[in-house]
Each structure stands twice: as structure tokens, then as C-alpha cells.
Amino acid sequence: MRKSIALGTSAIVAIAGFAYAEGHMASDMTLVSWGGAYQASQQKAYVEPYVANNPGVTAVWDESSSEAVAKLRAMNEAGNVTWDVVDVVAADAIRLCDEGLAMEIDHDEILAPGDDGSSATDDFGDLIVSDCFVPQIVYSTTFGYRDDLVGDTPPTSVCDVYDLEAYPGMRSLERNPIANLEWALICDGVDIADVYDVLETEEGQDRAFAKLDTIKDNVIWWSAGADTPQLLADGEIVMGSTYNGRLFSLIEEQDQPVSMLWDWQMFDLDGWIIPAGLSPEREARALDFLRFATDTQRLADQAKYISYGPARASSAPLVSTHAELGIEMAPHMPTDPANSQNTFLFNYEWWADYRDDLDAKFQAWLAQ
Amino acid sequence: MTDANGTIVAADGRPLKASLNRALRREKMRAFLLILPLLAFVMLSFIAPIFDMLFRSVQDDITSRTLPQTVIALDDWDYEGTEIPSEAVYEALYYDMFFAAEAKKHTALGSRLNYETTGMSSLFRQTGRSLDDMGEDVIEAMEDASEALDDSAFWASIFLTQDSSAGSNAAAARAWASSIADMELRLPAGAYLSDAAAETLPNAARQYAAFAMFTHSVDEDVPAEEDPWESVWLALAEDLTAGDLSYDGVGAEELAAVQAAVTAPMADFTYTAAFLDQDEDWADREVIGTIKTFSSPYTAGYFLTAVDLELTPAGAQAVDEDVQIYITLFWRTLWMSMTITFSCILLGYPIAWLMANLPDRKANLIMILVLLPFWTSLLVRTSAWKVLLQQQGVINDTLVWIGLVGDGSRLALINNATGTIIAMTHILLPFMILPLYSVMKGIPPSYLRAAKSLGATDWTAFWRVYFPQSVPGIGAGCILVFILSIGYYITPEIVGGTKGVFISNRIAFHISSSLNWGLAAALGSILLVVVLGLYWAYDRIVGIDNVKLGG
Numbered sequence: 001m002r003k004s005i006a007l008g009t010s011a012i013v014a015i016a017g018f019a020y021a022e023g024h025m026a027s028d029m030t031l032v033s034w035g036g037a038y039q040a041s042q043q044k045a046y047v048e049p050y051v052a053n054n055p056g057v058t059a060v061w062d063e064s065s066s067e068a069v070a071k072l073r074a075m076n077e078a079g080n081v082t083w084d085v086v087d088v089v090a091a092d093a094i095r096l097c098d099e100g101l102a103m104e105i106d107h108d109e110i111l112a113p114g115d116d117g118s119s120a121t122d123d124f125g126d127l128i129v130s131d132c133f134v135p136q137i138v139y140s141t142t143f144g145y146r147d148d149l150v151g152d153t154p155p156t157s158v159c160d161v162y163d164l165e166a167y168p169g170m171r172s173l174e175r176n177p178i179a180n181l182e183w184a185l186i187c188d189g190v191d192i193a194d195v196y197d198v199l200e201t202e203e204g205q206d207r208a209f210a211k212l213d214t215i216k217d218n219v220i221w222w223s224a225g226a227d228t229p230q231l232l233a234d235g236e237i238v239m240g241s242t243y244n245g246r247l248f249s250l251i252e253e254q255d256q257p258v259s260m261l262w263d264w265q266m267f268d269l270d271g272w273i274i275p276a277g278l279s280p281e282r283e284a285r286a287l288d289f290l291r292f293a294t295d296t297q298r299l300a301d302q303a304k305y306i307s308y309g310p311a312r313a314s315s316a317p318l319v320s321t322h323a324e325l326g327i328e329m330a331p332h333m334p335t336d337p338a339n340s341q342n343t344f345l346f347n348y349e350w351w352a353d354y355r356d357d358l359d360a361k362f363q364a365w366l367a368q
Numbered sequence: 369m370t371d372a373n374g375t376i377v378a379a380d381g382r383p384l385k386a387s388l389n390r391a392l393r394r395e396k397m398r399a400f401l402l403i404l405p406l407l408a409f410v411m412l413s414f415i416a417p418i419f420d421m422l423f424r425s426v427q428d429d430i431t432s433r434t435l436p437q438t439v440i441a442l443d444d445w446d447y448e449g450t451e452i453p454s455e456a457v458y459e460a461l462y463y464d465m466f467f468a469a470e471a472k473k474h475t476a477l478g479s480r481l482n483y484e485t486t487g488m489s490s491l492f493r494q495t496g497r498s499l500d501d502m503g504e505d506v507i508e509a510m511e512d513a514s515e516a517l518d519d520s521a522f523w524a525s526i527f528l529t530q531d532s533s534a535g536s537n538a539a540a541a542r543a544w545a546s547s548i549a550d551m552e553l554r555l556p557a558g559a560y561l562s563d564a565a566a567e568t569l570p571n572a573a574r575q576y577a578a579f580a581m582f583t584h585s586v587d588e589d590v591p592a593e594e595d596p597w598e599s600v601w602l603a604l605a606e607d608l609t610a611g612d613l614s615y616d617g618v619g620a621e622e623l624a625a626v627q628a629a630v631t632a633p634m635a636d637f638t639y640t641a642a643f644l645d646q647d648e649d650w651a652d653r654e655v656i657g658t659i660k661t662f663s664s665p666y667t668a669g670y671f672l673t674a675v676d677l678e679l680t681p682a683g684a685q686a687v688d689e690d691v692q693i694y695i696t697l698f699w700r701t702l703w704m705s706m707t708i709t710f711s712c713i714l715l716g717y718p719i720a721w722l723m724a725n726l727p728d729r730k731a732n733l734i735m736i737l738v739l740l741p742f743w744t745s746l747l748v749r750t751s752a753w754k755v756l757l758q759q760q761g762v763i764n765d766t767l768v769w770i771g772l773v774g775d776g777s778r779l780a781l782i783n784n785a786t787g788t789i790i791a792m793t794h795i796l797l798p799f800m801i802l803p804l805y806s807v808m809k810g811i812p813p814s815y816l817r818a819a820k821s822l823g824a825t826d827w828t829a830f831w832r833v834y835f836p837q838s839v840p841g842i843g844a845g846c847i848l849v850f851i852l853s854i855g856y857y858i859t860p861e862i863v864g865g866t867k868g869v870f871i872s873n874r875i876a877f878h879i880s881s882s883l884n885w886g887l888a889a890a891l892g893s894i895l896l897v898v899v900l901g902l903y904w905a906y907d908r909i910v911g912i913d914n915v916k917l918g919g
Contacts, residue, residue, distance in 0.1 A: 070880040095883065098475035098493065170759070175866070220783050221866055235760045349490055356882060357486040360691040363874070366866040367696050 025285040028058050029084040035063035037249060041305035042087070044323075046293035053292070057285070068092060072101045072275055081275045084286040090269040093133035094348055102132035102273040103283070110134075110287055114314035115296035123296075123312045127269055129348050134294050135271040135311035137302065140334035140343070141179050142265035144232055144247040145239035147257040158264040158342075159187035161239060162215055172228045172240030175221035177362035178351060179241070179266045182344065184211035186264055192342075196350050205358070209365050221366065232258050244334050248307035252325060252332070262339040268346045271311065309335035422896075425889035428667035431659060434477045435464040436547050439663040447660065447681035452651045458639035461650075462502065464548065466599040467578055469496040471549040471586070483884050484669070484678070485658040491649050502642040503602045506633045510601060513629030516622040523600070524592035525618045526569075527576040528559045535560025541577035553581035556591065568615035572604035609634045657681035670890035694891065697871040698898070704789060704870070705853040711793045712800035712849045713842060720804035720841070725813070735805075742798045750862045753791040757782035757863070783865030791863045792853055799852060800845035803917050807841030840916035847906065847915065851899060871895060 031047070033039040039061060047059050064071055068088050075081045088096065096102035105111075107120045107128055114123035121128060127135040145155055150167055161171055161183070173180050185195050185204065188211045198204035220237060222228055228242035229250045244265065250256050272294070274286045292298065299310035300318035307329060310316065319330050330336055334343075378387040432439050437460035445453045468474040478492025516522045529535040537554070538561035546553045555561065555577065566573040579600050580591035587594075608627040615623060643650040650656075661681045662669065669679040676692040677684050686692075719738065723731045741749055756762045759778040767773045781787055811834060819829035857872035864870070871891060878888035906912070 067880045069883060073883065095479070098479055098489070099883075100472045100476060223861065231758075234758060236758050349493075352493075353482060353487045353490045356483050356884070357691075359882065360693065364691050364693040364696075367693055 024281055025288060026084075026279070026281040027056055027285075028060070029282070029285050029289060030060050030062055030082055031289075032062045032064050032068060032083050032086040034065045034087065035061075037306055038245065038308075039063065041302050042293075044305055045302040046289075046298055049298070050289055050292050059289075069095050069099075069101075072096060073099065075275075076101055076277065081277055083275055084278065084282055085289055086273050086275060087136070087270060088273055090129050090133060090135070090271065091346070091348055091351065093271065093273050094130045094352060096273055097130045097132035098352075101276055103276045103278075104131045105134060105274070107134070110291060112291055112295040114312055115318075116314045118314060123314050125313060127271075127311050129269065132273050133269075133271050134273070134290060135269050136294060136299065137270050137308035138267055138311055138335055139270060139308045140244045140262075140265035140267050141174070141241055142244050142247070142334070143239050143241050143261040143263075144228065144250065144258045145261055146232055146235060146237075147259055149235065149238045154259060155239065155261055156263065158183055158261065160261075162187050162211065164215060164218060167238050169238035170218050170220055170231075170236065171215065172220045172222050172231050172237045172242075174241060175223045175366070177358045178346065178355075180212065181205070181208040181358065181362075182266065183264060184208040187211060192264075192344055195344070196347055199354070200350075205361065209361070212365075232256065244332075245306050245308050248332050252322075252327065260339075262334070262341075264342045264344065265334055265339070266346055267334065267343055269311065270308075303329050303333065307332040307334075309333040421889045422893050423889075424886055425670050425893050426666050426668070428480075428662060428669065428886060429665035430477055430480050431662045432665050433547050433550065434468050434473050435461065435659065435663075436544055437461075438464045438659065442656070442660045442663065445656065445660065447653065447657045452640070453656055455638055455640050457656075458643050458650075461643065462499070462639045463575065463599055463603070465495065466499050466597065467545060467548050467582070469499055470582060470597065473548060473550065479883070481658055481662065483673075483882075483887070484662065485654055487649060488655065488658065491647055491655065495643070495646050495650075498646050500598050502639075502646070503598065503605070503637055506605045506630060506637050507598060507601045509629045509633045510605060510626050513626045514622040516619060517601075517626065518595075520595050521592050522619060522622070523576060523596050524580075526623075527562055527565045527573055528555075528580065528591065529562040530558055530560070532560055534564070535562050536566065537561070538566070538574070538577035538581075541574045542581060544574075545578040545581050549582065549586065551585070553578075553585040555581055556584045559591070562617065564617045565615065568613070569604065569607040572600060572607050575600040575603040605630045605634050667886075670886040671894070673887055674890040674894055694871070694874070697869070697874060698894070700785075701854055701870045701872070701895075702898070704785060704868070705850050707789055708792050708796060708853045709800075709846050709850045711789065712797055712845065715793065716797055716800035716804055716845065717838075717842075720801050720808055723801075723805050724808035724811075738798055738801050741794070746795065746858060747862075749795060750791055750859050753787070753794070753863055754782060757787055757790065782863050783868070785864070785868040787863040787865065788860045788868035788870075791859050792856060795859060796849045796853055799848040803844040803848065804838065804841040807844070807916050808838055811837045839910075840914050843906075843910055843915040844917050847903070850902075854895065854899060 031042075033042055043061070051057055051059060062083065065087050068086050069092050072081070072083070072086070075083070086102075093102065097104070107124065111120035111134065113119055116123075124135050127138070129135075143155075143158065143161065145167075147154070149169060153166070155161070155163075155167060160167055161173075181199055182195050185198055185208050186192060188207055190198050190204075190207075199208065220227075220231060220240075222231075222240070222242070225243050225246050228237070228240035229246050231237045231240055232250065233254070233256050239261070244260070247258065247260055251258050251260065272290055274283065274290065278286060294312075296312055296314045297318065299312050300315040300320070302308070303310055303315075303319045304321070304323040310319065316335070319333065321327060322329055331338065334340065376384040378384045380387070438457060441457040441460040442453065445451075445457060465474055468477070474492050474496045475489075478489045481492070482489035510517055541561070542553060542555075559580070561573060561577045565576075576596060579594075579596050583589050583591045583594050604623075604626075608623065609631055613620075613624060613627055657680070661679055667679065668684075672679050672684050673687075674694050676687055676695050678687045719734065723734050723738075726734070754761075758764070759780065761782075763781065764773070764778045768775050768778065773779060781790065815833050815837070816829050819833040820826070824832065854870075855872050856870060857876050860869045861873055861876075864873075872895075875888045875891050875895075878884045878891070903912075
């Protein structure tokens with residue numbers, strides 16, 4: 001099997017690099033992303049320069065990333081996959097890889113080496129969480145709070161979310177067990193290193209839900225990333241969790257009286273996959289685009305438009321200023337040393353196992 | 369005209385009856401052809417997908433397809449007993465899993481079984497990665513004993529032949545491998561599985577055949593140029609240690625040398641130990657029991673889950689109280705839909721009455737006001753309700769300003785059942801008003817005047833004369849509103865918070881997030897049956913003839 005993998009890989013390389021010259025690549029590609037400011041940043045940082053380098057190539061967007069897994073499965077069953085490169089969160093990439101819906105990729109062969117000479121696998125490091133996944137950005141789910149509603153002592157710890165006396169009012173949390181259960185345990189005194197061990201046990205889960213019970217009546221549960229920024233802007237909540245890029249645009253671009261609380265932000269990854277079963281021409285085009293769009297400079301460029309951290313270590317020094325506001329972007333990155341004193345990374349493998357079970361518990365708990 | 373037999377005939381001499389029938393048939397054909405496009409469209413885009421979806425709620429062949437031998441071997445294992453499964457089960461599991469891992473089908477099975485037992489997903493994923501290392505000692509001993517085994521062509525020369533009279537197309541191996549790979553596999557054209565090898569080295573021959581088919585059909589490579597998988601090596605070791613070697617074809621000498629070398633390491637190797645070394649969960653009764661329980665191609669499991677039960681090796685039983693949710697959601701969906709329908713009647717009836725009785729100009733103005741929101745995007749309307757209903761929203765601000773509620777005790781009108789009922793009543797109101805209006809338009813105003821002239825009070829005239837005639841409109845409106853609301857999902861998702869979401873929100877979750885399409889299909893089927901049941905009850909109580917969409 002080891003040998004056959006090696007052989008298979010060399011076949012992919014042949015397709016990517018040598019056997020298919022420019023003329024054998026499809027000239028259209030369909031990229032899938034999340035829409036909004038994020039997709040716009042990809043359009044500016046990746047697609048526009050790529051199309052400029054490759055005249056004659058057209059790229060269209062499909063804003064379907066939130067349902068990418070289900071749609072890819074349906075396309076695969078129908079035998080007609082119409083997407084070429086798909087932007088998904090890492091957990092979805094793992095699911096797609098497990099289901100055989102995404103193509104396995106040899107990162108060192110397919111992707112460009114880092115500008116500092118490191119190999120792609122070293123440059124991305126631990127962020128390659130699946131054989132099918134090419135990481136693109138590191139984002140985090142973290143809290144923002146209203147400056148005018150928190151009194152003289154703004155919150156400094158994620159556990160202040162649980163402090164109804166010091167910070168009365170509503171909070172918003174994601175309608176999803178992920179991150180909420182971890183935060184609940186951390187604030188209940190569990191050491192970060194033991195969080196998942198505790199959460200594996202029935203008692204640990206009860207403990208997390210008991211902690212959440214203490215604020216249950218004061219929580220608005222969100223399901224779309226835009227909810228918390230809107231609730232904060234309306235003064236509907238005192239503090240709430242959402243993606244750090246949303247908070248950045250709320251604070252810096254829309255100038256709302258809101259501040260970031262980076263304590264125990266939960267890192268997550270977003271990146272690309274290529275669907276399994278594309279024709280050789282389309283696959284060659286997709287791989288060519290992927291190699292370009294995930295090189296060191298391109299990933300650093302994306303940070304000009306949105307405050308998500310580039311997934312390559314070699315991109316970090318190249319992060320410059322915001323394209324319109326002109327402010328330094330580095331201090332707004334979730335990976336900035338000042339922001340990342342207390343962080344944890346979403347444990348993909350663990351959640352792949354426990355998600356079905358804990359989600360059922362979480363939903364039942366919400367309904368009570 | 370009549371012919372000799374006295375039958376009436378048409379002008380062309382055929383019997384009139386036949387001639388008429390023919391003309392009618394042509395008419396019918398033409399009518400049928402006219403509706404054919406619609407019929408085909410409805411069949412293809414509506415009926416077929418619904419049946420496909422319904423079928424998914426009971427179909428569950430992934431376990432029996434991906435682990436065919438294991439499922440058969442597990443027949444003898446008793447869940448109630450204390451024994452772990454026999455070595456034969458783990459042996460079957462090894463070969464099934466190995467091939468499934470090559471075909472990348474094992475992780476999909478892991479995700480499927482993880483719906484039932486937490487941990488199966490990573491168990492399958494991790495075991496899939498470590499299958500190469502199982503029996504490492506045995507394979508190393510074989511490599512040391514004969515260099516010939518490192519030559520791919522040597523393997524092909526033992527197991528494959530070009531002589532169709534000395535070989536077969538390996539039907540059993542083909543069925544097994546095709547089942548796991550979920551596609552038709554076959555040996556390269558002109559290559560046959562050697563009968564001599566199949567007889568004396570049965571396990572290895574079968575595994576090699578599967579390897580060769582996969583290499584040919586999926587990787588599109590030549591088997592004789594590819595190194596066989598570890599599973600083929602282990603199968604060969606097994607054959608060589610099963611007894612005296614009666615194989616005397618190509619490479620018999622090398623195999624004899626391998627046999628001598630492999631006996632000792634094989635004595636130390638068991639499939640059971642290999643799996644348990646990888647993960648002790650492979651001895652877990654629940655894990656094996658789950659595989660056994662979901663090994664038939666059809667299951668009631670999804671339907672049981674959809675009503676807060678679970679299928680276990682010991683039969684169906686209720687799930688823990690802290691994960692029960694579906695019954696609650698079904699009830700909530702029903703009572704909230706009824707509340708919404710009722711509020712639509714309360715609000716819609718007077719408006720429809722006004723529209724039916726005002727002069728046309730004014731009635732048209734109201735009609736436009738009714739239809740205007742109807743033409744606005746659903747999402748915009750729902751989001752507008754957010755702005756109105758939230759605690760810092762327009763309604764609460766106004767109430768605080770008037771002084772009806774204190775600033776500290778603003779009303780919670782959104783992110784709960786109240787929010788869903790308000791927003792959905794507004795969104796579905798036109799579906800109540802329009803049938804009501806068209807029925808009321810058909811009630812002659814002279815009836816009311818006649819009742820009054822005979823001495824009825826306003827109320828009696830309305831209640832005894834007017835209202836009964838408007839009931840068919842109420843019936844039509846109720847059916848429309850109720851059936852639409854029972855399947856609504858976007859509005860409850862946005863304004864429903866946790867206490868105001870419907871069963872359809874869970875269906876959407878299982879379709880797009882958890883990928884548990886079987887469960888989503890079962891929930892959808894139950895919803896469909898409930899609606900049909902209510903429709904039947906409505907027909908029995910009110911009578912479906914008593915429903916009118918127009919006067």
C-alpha cells in the first residue's frame with residue numbers, strides 16, 4: 001500500500017506539473033466560497049492576479065460553502081460535479097475526505113514551497129489536518145463587547161461571560177456545542193489540557209451543561225456569523241461570540257463602540273479542497289490555481305482585505321496594511337502574539353467522534 | 369346506415385361504435401399528449417425525488433456492502449454473551465477493512481456508524497491508517513526468506529494465467545471486491561485467476577485477484593507491475609501455514625522457502641491481537657454490536673431515532689432523557705402551526721370581510737396592502753421583524769416611551785416561540801385572506817339583508833347566515849396556512865431562538881450539517897404522514913368538498 005500511494009502520488013504530480021501543459025487545462029473554473037467580505041478578499045488577492053497571469057481563464061463564484069458538504073455529496077451521487085475548488089472549514093474538509101468526496105493531495109508536490117525555502121508541509125505545519133485539505137487562513141471564534149455597557153471595568157477573561165453580576169444583560173453564543181462546551185469547562189476550573197478528557201465523560205458533559213445553565217436565560221443563540229455584530233451594534237447584547245474578522249469590520253470599518261476580547265479565542269481553519277472525480281483538464285486547472293493561490297505572497301495579500309491570519313508561517317512577516325483603511329493588520333490577526341496568549345485549537349478528530357452525540361444533547365438541552 | 373348484420377356503420381363502412389371509439393381515443397391521446405410534459409415534469413422533479421428520499425429512510429446497506437465477510441462471520445457471535453468475537457471475525461474484518469481502506473470506503477462507514485455509537489468515526493479512520501502495519505513481523509520474515517516476493521511479476525506469475533482453460537474470472541473475489549468498492553471491478557482482459565493457485569492457496573488467490581482487479585479497474589495500472597498489498601502477503605502466509613504445501617506451479621520452490629520462514633512468526637500472529645493492539649475498542653461489545661445491528665440492508669433505525677428511540681443489539685429502546693428531542697419538536701411544530709393558523713383566521717377574517725364589502729376602489733387598495741408584503745423577499749420580511757421585535761427594537765422602545773413597560777423589563781418578543789408565531793402569522797396571512805376574500809365575494813349581500821328584515825340582530829344575521837357560508841373559505845385558508853407552516857424553516861431559524869424552532873430546522877441540520885440523510889428522510893416521512901393524517905381527519909370531520917378557493 002505504501003508503494004502504491006507513492007506511485008499514485010507521482011501520477012498526480014505528472015498531471016499537475018508535466019504531462020498537462022497550459023493547453024490541457026480547462027479554461028473555466030467554478031470556485032466555491034462564503035460570499036461577503038471574505039469572498040471579496042479572495043477575489044482580490046487570488047483570483048484577479050491569477051486571471052491576469054492566465055488570460056482566457058474565467059472564474060465564477062458559487063456562494064455555497066456553508067452547504068458544501070451536502071451539495072458535493074448530492075453532486076457526487078448524481079455523477080455531475082460542477083465545482084472545481086471549494087473553500088471549506090477544516091471540519092468539513094475532514095468529513096469530505098472521509099466520505100471520499102474530496103481529492104487527496106500531496107502537499108509538498110502540489111503546493112509551492114515557502115518563500116523562506118521551507119517545504120509546504122513545514123510551512124503549513126500542524127494546520128494540514130487532513131490529506132485533502134490545503135489550509136488558507138487561521139480565524140478564531142472569540143468575544144466582542146459593547147464599551148458603553150460594561151461599566152468601568154471592561155471584561156478581560158472569557159469567564160466574564162459567565163459573570164452576570166459584573167456584566168448584567170444578554171450575551172450571544174453560537175447555537176452549536178463546539179467551543180461553548182470547552183469555554184464552559186475552562187470557566188468551571190478545568191485545565192485547558194484536560195478539557196477534552198473531561199468532556200469525554202458523562203460527568204464532564206453534565207458539568208459543562210450545568211455551567212451553561214447559569215447563563216442560559218441570558219443567552220441569544222446565533223447561527224449566522226452576521227448575527228452577533230448586528231446584536232452588538234443594536235445594543236441588544238453586552239457581549240457575544242463571533243468570528244474575529246466580523247468583529248474587526250464592526251470595530252474598524254463601521255466604527256462601532258465595541259472591543260475585542262481575545263482571551264481563550266478558539267482557533268479554526270479555513271482552506272481549500274478539490275472535489276474527487278474531476279476530469280483531468282479541470283483537475284489540472286484546479287491544481288494550478290491552488291498552487292498559485294496558496295503561495296506565501298498570495299496568503300499574505302489576503303490579509304490586506306480581511307483580518308484573518310495566513311496559514312503559512314512564511315506569510316506572517318509579509319502581512320502589511322489594510323488596503324483601504326491603511327492600518328497595520330498584524331495587531332488584528334488572531335495569531336498576533338499579543339492576542340494569542342490564551343488560545344486553543346478546535347480538536348477536529350475529537351469532535352468528529354463526539355459531534356453527533358453532543359449535538360443531540362446540546363439541542364435537547366436548548367429545548368428544555 | 370346499417371350493414372347486413374344490422375350493425376350501425378359509419379360512412380366509411382366501419383361499425384359506428386368502433387369509429388366513435390377511435391375518434392374518442394384520438395381525442396384522449398391528444399389530451400394526454402398535452403398534459404404529458406407536465407406529467408413528466410412532475411414525475412421527474414417531484415414524485416421521483418420524494419420516493420427516493422422516502423426510500424433513504426429505510427435503506428442502510430453501507431455496512432453489509434463495506435464489510436461483507438465480517439457481517440457473515442458475525443452471525444455466530446452473541447451480543448448477550450461475554451465472549452469477544454472469534455478470530456474468524458477479526459480475520460474477515462482485516463480483509464474487508466483492508467480492501468475498504470484501499471477503496472477509501474471505510475471512513476464513510478465510520479461516519480455512518482458514528483451516528484449510532486460515539487467514537488466509531490475515528491476508530492475506523494485510525495484503524496484504516498494502521499492496517500499496513502498489521503502482521504509486520506510476518507511480512508518481514510517473508511521478505512527475508514525470498515527476494516522473489518519483492519518482484520511484482522513473480523506474484524502475477526503465480527496467480528494469473530493467460531490460459532482461459534487453466535483459470536477463471538474469479539467470480540467470488542469479484543463479487544466481494546465490487547461490493548466493497550461499490551463499482552464493477554474486473555481482471556484485465558486476457559488475464560485469469562490460476563485454478564492451481566486458487567485451489568492450493570485459496571486465501572492468497574482471492575486477495576490477489578481483488579488486488580489485481582482494483583489495480584486494473586480503479587488505478588488503471590497493470591497488476592504485474594504493481595507490488596501487492598500487505599493483505600495479499602498475509603493471506604499467502606496464512607495459506608502457507610495452513611498445512612502441507614501442495615502447490616507445485618511456478619515459484620513453488622520460493623514458496624517452500626517462505627513457508628519454512630513464516631511458520632514461527634505466524635504462530636505469534638492473530639488478527640484479534642492485531643486489532644486489539646491498534647485499539648481496544650475493537651473488543652468493545654457496543655462497537656461490535658453496532659456493526660452487527662446495522663448489518664442488514666434495510667433498517668428501522670432511522671425511524672426509531674426520529675421518535676427518540678434507538679436500535680440496539682438488544683432491540684429498540686428509549687434514548688437517554690437528555691438527548692430526547694424529536695417528539696418535543698414534532699409536538700411543538702404541530703401546536704405552533706395550529707396557533708399560527710388560528711391567529712391567521714382571527715386577523716384575516718375581518719380584513720377579508722372588509723375587502724368583500726367595501727366599494728371596489730377601497731377594496732383594491734386593501735388588496736394591494738395585503739399583497740405588498742407578499743411580493744417582498746421572505747428574508748427581508750423576517751429580518752424586518754427582528755428590528756421591530758428585539759429588546760432594543762421599535763416595539764419595545766415605543767412601549768417604554770409610552771410608559772407601558774419599564775426600561776428594565778422590556779418584553780422578550782423574539783428568539784422564542786412568540787417571535788416565530790408573530791413573524792409567521794404575518795408571512796402566511798395572505799394565504800388566509802385570499803381564499804376567504806374570494807369565498808366572501810360570492811356570498812350575496814341580500815342574504816344578510818333578508819335575515820335582518822326577518823328580525824335577526826346583527827350578530828344573529830352574521831353568525832347564522834353569513835358565517836356558515838364563509839366556512840369553506842376558512843377551510844381552504846386553514847389547510848393552506850397549516851400545511852405551509854408545518855414545513856417552514858427559515859423564519860423559525862432566524863427569529864425562533866431555541867424554543868421557537870420547528871422539526872424542519874432539524875431536518876435541514878441533518879441534510880446539510882450532520883449529513884445524516886437517512887434520519888432526515890425518516891423525519892420528513894413522519895411529517896408527511898402526519899400531514900396526510902390530519903388531512904384525512906379534516907376530510908372526515910369537515911368534508912373536503914366543503915373547501916373552496918373561490919365563490
